[in-house]
C-alpha cells in the first residue's frame with residue numbers, strides 16, 4: 001500500500017491517549033535551533049515552515065502525514081514527523097524494556113482474571129471514560145476510500161459492519177458524512193456499556209444504524225446480519241484487544257458475514273509502538289500482549305504476522321501450563337499446509353494492502369523523541 005497520507009493520534013480512548021504529553025526514558029542530545037524569523041520562514045520548504053499560510057506545521061494532532069524529516073532538519077522544530085524509522089537508541093531501549101517486561105509477567109491469578117471475562121473490563125472502561133469518547137476522525141475516508149464509495153448518494157444498498165465499535169468514534173463520523181439513503185451501518189461491540197453509549201448518542205439514527213452487542217470471536221453472527229451480506233467490515237483498534245487464541249475465530253466470522261469480494265478495513269497497533277515500550281513490570285501477558293492498568297488487553301502486531309493471519313495461516317497455539325486460559329505460545333513462521341502443528345486456509349482473504357504507519361512525536365520542552373507505530377491494511381474476501 002502507499003504510505004497513508006494522514007494518521008490518527010486518537011487511536012483509542014485509553015490511557016495511552018496522553019502519551020505524547022508524557023515523558024519517555026529516551027533523552028536525545030541535539031542542538032537547539034535558533035528561532036525562525038519571518039524572512040527565514042518565507043524561504044523555508046513547506047514541511048519546515050512556521051508560517052500558517054504556507055506551512056505544513058499543524059497543531060491539530062489528527063491531521064499529519066506530510067511532514068517528512070529530511071537531512072538538515074532539526075528534529076525538535078516541530079511536535080511530530082511522519083514516516084520516521086526508529087533510531088538505534090530507541091531500538092536498543094525498546095529491547096531493554098521488552099526484556100524487563102518479560103522478566104516480570106502478570107501473575108497467573110491475574111492472567112486468569114483478565115482473560116476470563118474481558119468484556120467486564122471494557123464495560124468498566126466505558127463507564128469511567130465518558131468524557132473522552134467522541135473524536136472527529138477526519139482521516140477515515142482518506143485512509144479507507146471504500147467508505148467514500150459506499151456512502152455516495154447513488155451507491156445503492158450497502159451494508160457496513162463495524163466490529164469492536166466502542167463508543168462509535170468511527171461509526172458516527174461515517175453516518176455524519178453519509179449521502180447514501182440505502183446504507184445500513186451495523187456497529188457492534190461485546191461491551192454492553194459501549195453499545196449503550198452508542199444507542200444514547202444524539203446522532204444515533206435507528207433507520208441507518210444498528211448498535212448491538214456482539215463478540216467477534218463468538219459462535220453467533222451479529223444480530224440482523226446474515227452470511228455473505230456485508231460489503232465492508234471496519235476493524236479499528238479491535239483486533240489488538242483479542243487474545244491470539246481468538247484470532248482464527250474472529251477472522252472466520254468476518255469471512256462469513258462478508259460478501260465475496262467484500263473488504264476489511266483494518267487499523268491497529270504495531271510492535272514497538274510507544275504504548276508497548278512504555279509498559280512497566282507486571283503488565284506482560286505473553287509476547288507482544290499486555291494488560292493495561294484498567295484491565296483491558298492489548299496486542300502489538302508485526303506486519304508479517306498480520307499478513308499471515310489474514311491470509312489464513314493460523315499458527316500453532318499451545319496453551320501453556322502456567323496459564324490455560326487465554327495464554328498461548330505461537331510459532332512465528334508460516335506453516336506448511338500439511339503441518340500437523342498448524343492450519344492453512346488459503347480460501348479466506350487476499351491481503352491487498354498492508355502498511356506500517358510510523359510517526360515520531362517530539363516533546364520539545366524535554367528534548368524527547370517518542371515513536372508511534374500503527375498497522376493499516378485492506379483485506380478482501382476471496
Ligand SMILES: C[S@@+](CC[C@H](N)C(=O)[O-])C[C@H]1O[C@@H](n2cnc3c(N)ncnc32)[C@H](O)[C@@H]1O
Nearest residue numbers: 012122164165166169189190191215216236241
Ligand atoms: C481499543 S477499543 C477501540 C474502539 C473503537 N474501535 C475505536 O477505535 O474507538 C477496543 C474495542 O474492542 C471491543 N472488543 C474487545 N474484544 C471484543 C470482542 N471479542 N468482540 C467485540 N468487541 C470486542 C472493546 O469493547 C472495545 O470497545
